[in-house]
Amino acid sequence: MSETKQSLAEFLFEAALQKRDPAERSAFLDGVCRDDPALRARLDMLLEGHFQGEGFLGKKPLRAAQPLPARPTLKLAVPEEPPDEAIGTHIGRYKLLEKVGEGGCGVVYVAEQTEPVRRRVALKVIKLGMDTKQVVARFEAERQALAMMDHPNIAKVLDAGTTGEGESPIYNLQSPISPGRPYFVMELVRGIKITDYCDQANLSTKARLDLFIKICQAIQHAHQKGIIHRDIKPSNILVTLHDGVPVPKVIDFGIAKATEGRLTDNTVYTQLHQFIGTPAYMSPEQAEMSGLDIDTRSDIYSLGVLLYELLAGSTPFDAKELMSQGIDAMRKTIREKEPMRPSTRLAALGADELTTTAKQRSVETSKLMHQLKGDLDWIVMKCLEKDRARRYDTANGLAMDIQRHLSCEPVLARPPAGFMSFKRRCDVTSSALPPRQRLSFCWRSASR
Amino acid sequence: MSEVTHILDRVQQGDPKAAEELLPLVYEELRKLAAARMANEPPGQTLQATALVHEAWLRLTGNAAQEWNSRGHFFAAAAEAMRRILVDRARKKARQRHGGQLERVDLEHVTIATEDSDDTVLAIHEAIEKLARESAQQAEIVKLRYFAGLEHAEIADALGISEATVRRHWTYARSWLYAELKSSLTR
Numbered sequence A: 001m002s003e004t005k006q007s008l009a010e011f012l013f014e015a016a017l018q019k020r021d022p023a024e025r026s027a028f029l030d031g032v033c034r035d036d037p038a039l040r041a042r043l044d045m046l047l048e049g050h051f052q053g054e055g056f057l058g059k060k061p062l063r064a065a066q067p068l069p070a071r072p073t074l075k076l077a078v079p080e081e082p083p084d085e086a087i088g089t090h091i092g093r094y095k096l097l098e099k100v101g102e103g104g105c106g107v108v109y110v111a112e113q114t115e116p117v118r119r120r121v122a123l124k125v126i127k128l129g130m131d132t133k134q135v136v137a138r139f140e141a142e143r144q145a146l147a148m149m150d151h152p153n154i155a156k157v158l159d160a161g162t163t164g165e166g167e168s169p170i171y172n173l174q175s176p177i178s179p180g181r182p183y184f185v186m187e188l189v190r191g192i193k194i195t196d197y198c199d200q201a202n203l204s205t206k207a208r209l210d211l212f213i214k215i216c217q218a219i220q221h222a223h224q225k226g227i228i229h230r231d232i233k234p235s236n237i238l239v240t241l242h243d244g245v246p247v248p249k250v251i252d253f254g255i256a257k258a259t260e261g262r263l264t265d266n267t268v269y270t271q272l273h274q275f276i277g278t279p280a281y282m283s284p285e286q287a288e289m290s291g292l293d294i295d296t297r298s299d300i301y302s303l304g305v306l307l308y309e310l311l312a313g314s315t316p317f318d319a320k321e322l323m324s325q326g327i328d329a330m331r332k333t334i335r336e337k338e339p340m341r342p343s344t345r346l347a348a349l350g351a352d353e354l355t356t357t358a359k360q361r362s363v364e365t366s367k368l369m370h371q372l373k374g375d376l377d378w379i380v381m382k383c384l385e386k387d388r389a390r391r392y393d394t395a396n397g398l399a400m401d402i403q404r405h406l407s408c409e410p411v412l413a414r415p416p417a418g419f420m421s422f423k424r425r426c427d428v429t430s431s432a433l434p435p436r437q438r439l440s441f442c443w444r445s446a447s448r
Numbered sequence B: 001m002s003e004v005t006h007i008l009d010r011v012q013q014g015d016p017k018a019a020e021e022l023l024p025l026v027y028e029e030l031r032k033l034a035a036a037r038m039a040n041e042p043p044g045q046t047l048q049a050t051a052l053v054h055e056a057w058l059r060l061t062g063n064a065a066q067e068w069n070s071r072g073h074f075f076a077a078a079a080e081a082m083r084r085i086l087v088d089r090a091r092k093k094a095r096q097r098h099g100g101q102l103e104r105v106d107l108e109h110v111t112i113a114t115e116d117s118d119d120t121v122l123a124i125h126e127a128i129e130k131l132a133r134e135s136a137q138q139a140e141i142v143k144l145r146y147f148a149g150l151e152h153a154e155i156a157d158a159l160g161i162s163e164a165t166v167r168r169h170w171t172y173a174r175s176w177l178y179a180e181l182k183s184s185l186t187r
Helices: A003-016 A020-032 A037-050 A131-147 A169-174 A194-200 A205-224 A266-279 A286-287 A296-313 A317-322 A327-336 A344-345 A352-357 A364-374 A373-381 A395-406 A420-432 A435-444 B001-010 B018-040 B049-061 B068-098 B118-134 B137-147 B152-159 B163-185
Strands: A094-101 A106-115 A119-126 A159-162 A182-186 A239-240 A247-250
Touching: A003 A037, A003 B163, A020 A037, A020 A266, A094 A119, A106 A131, A131 A159, A131 A182, A131 A352, A159 A327, A169 A247, A182 A317, A194 A205, A194 A296, A205 A296, A205 A395, A239 A435, A266 A344, A296 A344, A296 A373, A296 A395, A344 A364, A344 A373, A344 B001, A344 B049, A352 A364, A364 A373, A364 B137, A435 B001, B001 B018, B001 B049, B018 B049, B018 B068, B068 B118, B068 B137, B118 B163, B137 B152, B137 B163, B152 B163
Parallel strands: none
Antiparallel strands: A094 A106, A106 A119, A119 A182, A159 A182, A239 A247
């Protein structure tokens, strides 16, 4: 068939399908194909194929409970899409300076704002070619999620908009950014990921716990606003310095989910995003991908993995090992294998690694083991329980148990035997001594 | 950095030759994986196309390439590789069975390459080749669906077009294939 005839057939095919009533359709085809019986025969066959039902390429492809391939963006068959030469141009009143990141559906730039104040910000815009309804909805959801939060340890949303709207015409002419793409502006967090910061600054265990408590508080805030992060990992938590004081900031709520309110999201996609990115931080229920409703306790698990890494220098399941196993084995491991306790993990390290790990915590190797054994071991393992009902209920609960440990009070994570007598002791000591004294007693005394 | 990741980086940077180099590596990996799966599974078990593609991704890149563009290239190459693997396999089996003569395709039961009979796979394959001469994009959509098992939304993301466009093309392409196969049976 020649080129023009093919597109004609396609055009008529679609037009014929618009006619719901078979009689109307037949009449339509009679009219347009009056002089061309071959075309009519062709269209009849095409329509027969269309209405054939599930039998011919109609059924959805069979899947086991396997993760779907990630959603890629490919400019393969669409040559008319221009390359995204955005640097130096404007989106709204923001001038794009430097591309700093790329996620599932968005690209992040450092941008400069001139009005009403001059400052640098982070601008996230939805990717070219990804403006399907679903992706836009997901992008909007992320913006909403961030806008609802107001916490010193969560990156703030400053502004939002759609490219090409409400802009000065001059900007429009200069900009190769195609219009109609949603974007939002966040505070620029210049920092490094928390694990790197702690290691480079040789932060002690106590100092790491202090930072971690702040992160718990941030996640608690999100949970209270009805947001589950679902992708807590070191690269999403940056540490920046304010007057020499390290401040952790949670960024990238890219696959966060609102517990209520309208939020369209392809669950499998978001779970797969993590498989592709960081399976080591994925909770057992996420790894199962059975459609089980993921709740805030999944974030508690991921916080547990983070704590594990901050304390012992590696994640409970080695990331490389996980990925070398293939998907099925990976999911099984996360769902079923019991990880080693942090102190046991340390004990299993080679001498060199152990020395490095201890050095990064400004402590001798024997002392490090001692610090983790007991309370901290139990706190971490409680976060990592396969049965989510056995984990901490809230991020705050986790933070408070760590606080108790730092105050030498009995922690809830301890095995149940003898718990009641411990609790009674706790009530006595908490009223007896002011907090600061207890703290210094704990961390200077040799017995700990 | 793995070889594939290296190539994907070059694709990202706009190296026109890089994408071609991807295919043989992806092909080789998928072929090994498919063979291993077939050897371990009881007879009659189907290969899960998307699982294979995904596993190839993990093995070849170690998950290193985080760019979504890169993955798009990878999965397009993977779909092409899957097509070659399955078509080759089907051809070999068809030759063994009846000296190369193709059986009639049962138009009532065509789902996806990893589940269809060899003769069906070959027939669909020939039909897609023909479709490609009329519309490259439609053929690509069919290929991604039939050989790699991707859903509409995933195909949309892979090709950088809207899901609505994918559905529209798929509706027509599916009918086109039906018409093509039906008319070839009566020739």
